Amino acid sequence: MxxxxxxxxxxxxxxxxxxxxxxxxxxxxxxxxxxxxxxxxxxxxxxxxNRAARALSGAPTNSIGLVLRRPARVLGVEPFFMELISGVEAELSARSFALTLHVVRDPESEIAVYRRWWGERRVDGVLVCDLRIDDPRVPALEDLGLAAVVVGPDEGAGTLASAWSDDGAAVVEAVEYLATLGHRSIARVGGLPDLQHTGVRTAAFTDVCRRLGLADPVTIPTDYTGEGGAHATRRLISSRKRPTAILYDNDIMAIAGLAVAGEMGLAVPRDISLVAWDDSVLCQLVRPPMTAMSRDISAYGARAARLLLDVIAGNPVVSIRDEPAHLIPRGSTGPPRPDAGAGRG
Amino acid sequence: MxxxxxxxxxxxxxxxxxxxxxxxxxxxxxxxxxxxxxxxxxxxxxxxxNRAARALSGAPTNSIGLVLRRPARVLGVEPFFMELISGVEAELSARSFALTLHVVRDPESEIAVYRRWWGERRVDGVLVCDLRIDDPRVPALEDLGLAAVVVGPDEGAGTLASAWSDDGAAVVEAVEYLATLGHRSIARVGGLPDLQHTGVRTAAFTDVCRRLGLADPVTIPTDYTGEGGAHATRRLISSRKRPTAILYDNDIMAIAGLAVAGEMGLAVPRDISLVAWDDSVLCQLVRPPMTAMSRDISAYGARAARLLLDVIAGNPVVSIRDEPAHLIPRGSTGPPRPDAGAGRG
DNA sequence: CTGAAAGCGCTTACAG
DNA sequence: CTGAAAGCGCTTACAG
The missing domain is CATH 1.10.260.40 (lambda repressor-like DNA-binding domains)
Structure with a gap:
């Protein structure tokens, strides 16, 4: 034709x-x-x-870009990104915007992609995920003047707009819930330690544990994989001061932790309570079902996409703070046994 | 700048x-x-x-499109698509091609998107997933003359190229394995019944059960969700002729089935054996770990992407048949109890 | 080997 | 309200 x-x-x-x-x-x-x-x-x-002809006359390309830099096997198993993309898409398709996706290996390629996209006029703006401490992408994007929205906390986002929720408040909710159940020794299996939002959670975790007078707040950093979660759980369970509750930074690790607890002869929640972060259907499919910090990830995506479209339209930059994740109690948490925890025996 | x-x-x-x-x-x-x-x-x-300027002079846009039409919540939890995308991306980024993604609600919008992309010259070609029986997208794409590769069996793909594996052979492997363990009554919890590859699996399942002289091969259709899998499992377990083994069309449903079996007081694999299709890490995180039909989904994606680039380059259309999924035995399968199955009691 | 020019399909001041 | 024309940034025959 x-x-x-x-x-x-x-x-x-x-x-x-x-x-x-x-x-x-x-x-x-x-x-x-x-x-x-x-x-x-x-x-x-x-x-x-014809998009090309329009774009050549200065019109926007009506597409935004998203660069992901997690290993393929993590991307596949982390419901997070696909849910985020679903939300972004819902917002974009209503306005006939397209989403251009790219998976890269290292931060340098990520910036190179932004430069190329900008030079090629391929996208009108980008969504930036997994912001790190002193992330070089922020100044690079500021230099280019490419419209961008950080999907994450605004800490470290520089002059870029950001859309996220208050992860600190969510951590506090989880810890206070466990403390109310009677837990005095709570550990955390954290995500990639150089991510900004991991830092936010770690700081909040340390603060609230201190404030409540709990045992030393230990966070074990991981790479978000099931193996990472399993390994961290093994370490915590076999440590001299075994915690009575563990808070995980995603749900894959929590489910891996559940399996490890079983292998090591601990009953959940009688011997140890587990809390997942992110509440994909997986949490309801395992036994016992996992107590989880639940949030509407696709709503985040939609919100971030809408903000980016605003930025592209030249509207003033404002950062959005969404509702924090909230706790959904299920079978994986309960009061600690009076004699639980190796530190007390 | x-x-x-x-x-x-x-x-x-x-x-x-x-x-x-x-x-x-x-x-x-x-x-x-x-x-x-x-x-x-x-x-x-x-x-x-400047891509726009190049495209206006007739150059390819160096991007391909992928339209997904599963509900957002399924997309998020199905590792399949993200793994596929990872594989596609690996192939594309090596050649500086971009991937344009779109999530739609109904088949009409899907075709509308193809038409628009073609009219806008936004993509050089598309990857087509989830082919249905008499899928209207096939003639639509043939009419447009838009380069396309079907990710799925070549049945129903018309003149379009396709890349997939022999799902029938994989079903046979799974059933023969279960039959060798001693199972005589095997049921299947299938995916969306109007998908081509579901049809291929169902036909193979029926054939092999008949050939081996097993009980009537029952397939319960579902929507691939965990709830769908749970519901189908409940029906099978409470049916008068309870099967001693169930084969699932994805891993989410298998894991949901595992939970249901536990709730209904059946031990896995003593009372019932379960086999998952697709072997994401989830299968190894549950207890018992799931026996699964494993395949390298991201390799499929890479293969399909490479084929599409060939088609775009004008090379002759050939369909690719990849290696079939193969069985990874784990703890969720074993010999049936001599007295197992309501049909025998 | 090199330059001048037309053309891709639009948009947008600029005259009428 | 409408038409003729320039221009966006490239590519590519066409002359030299």
Missing amino acids: KRPTIADIAARAGVSTGAVSYALNGQPGVSESTRRRVLAIAEEIGWNP | KRPTIADIAARAGVSTGAVSYALNGQPGVSESTRRRVLAIAEEIGWNP
Whole structure:
């Protein structure tokens, strides 16, 4: 099939291509009757604007970019990203924006992709995930002047807009819940330690444990994988001061931890309580079902996408703070046994 | 920052923009020394080709599209798609191709997106997933002449190229394994029944059960969700002719089935054996770990992407048949108890 | 080997 | 309200 152009429409309608352009774009400069005629013809011959031609005349490309830098096997198993993408998509498709996705290996390639996209005029803006401490992407994006929204806490986002929730408040909720159940020794299996939001959670965890007078707040850093979670759980369970409750930074690790507890002869929650972060259906599929910090990830994605579209439209930059994750109690948490914890025996 | 153009390079090098273009694209028409000078300047000023301008001159857009039509919550929890995307990406980024992703609700929108992409010249080709019986997308794509590769069995793919594995062979392997363990009554919890690959599996399942003289091969169709899998499992376990083994069409449903079996007082694998399809890490995180049909999904994605690039390049259309999934035995399968199965009691 | 020019399909001041 | 024309940044025959 040959792609119809505005020249075809102009010929049929007996007007200039300029008039057709005005009519199609709802600009003043054509009579109502001409506009209607043009619109009808465009519809009839199945015309679609050639993006390249529009972009060459300075129009936005109507697409945004997302670069992910987690290993493929983590991406596959982490429901987080796909849920985020679903939410982003819901917002974009309503406005006929496209999402361009790229998976890279290292931070340098990530910046190189931004530069290339900017140079190629391939995207109007980007969503930035997994912000790190002193992330070099922030100044790079600021230099380029590429519209960008950080999906994460605004700490370290520089002049870029950001959309996230208060992870610190969520950590506090989880710890206070466990403390109320009677736990005095709570450990945490954390995500990648150089991520900004991991830092936020770790700081909040340390603070609230101190404030509540709990045992030394231990956080074991991991890479978010099931193996990482299993390994950390093994270490915690076999440590001299075994905690009575563990808070995990995602749900894959929590479920791995549940299996490890079973292997090591501990009953959940009688001997140890486990709390997952992120509440994908997995948490309800295991036995006992996992108590989890639940949040609407696809809503985050939608919110971030909307913010990015605002930034692209030139609206003033504001950062959005979404609702924090909230605790859904299920079977994996309960009061500690009076004699539980190797530190007390 | 202002984007540098070939005019900038031409001015610096003291040649015409045409010469710059030839030099940059490795075309004949410029001397070696000029080429080197041009390349050096382009590198120095950080030039990137403006995609829009190139596309307007008929160049490919160097991007491919993928439209997904599963509900957002399924996408999030199904490791399949993200793994597929990882594999596609691995192949694309090596050649500087971009992936444009779109999530839609119904088949009509899916075709509308193809039409729009084609009209806009937004992508050079598309990857088509979840092919259905008499899928209207196939003739639509054939009409448009948009390069396309079906990720799935070639049944129903028409003149489009396809890349998939022999799901039938895999089903046979699973059933023969269970039969060898002594199972005579095997049921299946299938995926969406109107998907082509579900049909292939169902046909193979029916055939092999008949060939081995097993009990009536029952397949319960589902929507691939954990709830769907749980519901189907409940039905099978409480049916008068309770099977001694169940084969699931994905791993989420298998894990849901494992939980249901436990709730209903059945021990796995003593009372019932369960086999998952797709072997994400989830299968190893539950207890007992799940026997699963394992396949390298990201390799499928890479293979399909490579094939699509071939099609875009105008190479002859060939369909690829990858290695079938193969069985990884774990703790969720074993011999049936002599008295197991309500049909025998 | 090189330059000048047309053209891709749009948008948008600029004249009428 | 409308038309003729320039321009976006490339590519590519066409002359020299």
